[in-house]
Amino acid sequence: MVRAVTSKDSYNDCRISVENLEVIVNRSRIILINKYTVGRGLHLILGPNGAGKTTFLKILSGIMPPGSGSVSVCGDKPRQVRDMIGYLPALPEVDPLATVENVIEAGLYDSSIEDESEAINEAIRLVGISQLVGRRFNTLSSGEQRLVCIARVLARRPRILLLDELFNFLDISNKERIFRIVREYTVRNNAITLVTTHEIYYAGLFDTVTVLRKGDIIFHGRPENLGEKILHSAYGIGIISLRVKGKTLFLPRHLVE
């Protein structure tokens, strides 16, 4: 099975922690986070469009420099632990002529993986895209492209997964499958996995949920403590919660009224 690369012995204590992070782009404040700390597990970040979710993940993955404040991933700056990070952008920006194998192989840049072809094949098997091997990226459907990009992230065997809009373009069965694969990977490898999505009904399946609004954290905690009011104040629409088999399911109110 896919095992993550360990570049630090003290990994089990590894945390992502952010303090007094402030990001200002073109004079408007995108992010203002006083404190955010998570350890290993599955963590969800919710928030309306433009709340700063993507910017937050870009800072944690070292793509964007933090404006001010401190960001540490396993005790280091994100740029110093890049071989441990697997980043999935919300939209693919892949060269249309690249093949499925090209995408996964190019994604192993500067990783500490020794047997590259084994890592590629394992990721292809894990995500279940062997039927797409040999196809060029521009001949795939959006959902298939998404699966290839997810396989690209997993092939790197990261300890930190930063998955922006994980469920984008996936049909309901692929959503379920990918969620299960990511959860199993996270548990097996003691990984720290951050997911952003607009599928609020997934909230109950995560270890922690964070709700962002205008760059601000308005909720951070266990999903059981998440309430309709918080989601309402984040999204500005009516939200109802349903209790099903001991789990809380959030839905936009307009679906049932």
Next chain:
Amino acid sequence: MKNNFFLLAILPLIVLGLFLLGLSYGTTGIIGLREILDWVKGSDNGVLSYRFIRTLAALVVGAALGSAGLTYQFSLRNPLADPYLLGVSTGSAFGVVLALITSGPSPGTVYLYGLIWGIVAFLIVAGIGAYVKSGPTSLIVAGVSISYSFFGLIIIMINMFPEAQMISFTWLFGTVAYALKTYLAVTATLTIVSISYMFLYRRSIYALILGDSTAKSMGVDVEKVRLYTIIFASLSAVGAVALAGPIGFIGLAAPWTARLIFGSRFSTVLYASIMLGMASTVASDLIVRALSFNGEIPLTAVTALFGGPLLFYLSRRTGW
């Protein structure tokens, strides 16, 4: 994409075969293998010496265009990019026409002006690109705009100095017929330096196909790699244009064909693209020799004739 080792392995043999044909075949008749071997051993043969430089020039230009085109495609993440996209060819062509007008057909001046003005055009484009700083698209827009401006100047100059028209015409559509040893050596050096850079940085260039943010998340210094890659690719493109004029299609068709057959692993497809660039330029020059009844016809006449349908076919195959 699995059983391509055989194809990859025979590519150099195809290039070698075409090179020998380039020595053997020409307007002054066919030369046999025995005579070629005698010439290799040191016997004098003016025709062979000429054909040798001419064919070698075709090889070098093909390698330069094939590698530069491919590298542009990767670093600009645009499969339609070719080595002339950022204005080096029109800048270089402007320099050559300027040289032809001011000092007549003196090979040294023509080459030097071609080289310098190609670099000037590139610097303007790169400068605009750095100033705007918003990714590959702004570079492409800057390149296309500068190309048009130089093209306008070329047309005005040719119109003002009709005596330079004929030679400008042949040169503007590319030919290896007038390549000289000294300048061939300079272009070959530029091309080798450029290809060495591409090979050394193959993994960073490969990672660019995933898009800027993914590449950055893996530690690729995207802006720096893109800038250097474009500088080195442009260097060999300018060398090719200064030596043989802006030969069309090779720099687009060779990388495309290579990527379609061999996929897009950068190192593999760089090799394939160089081989296909060399093979197609020598083959085109052989056709030029067969068709040149009234003086040399330009190479682009042949590459365009075959390149047009080929590109259409490739685009159908690619699903566009």
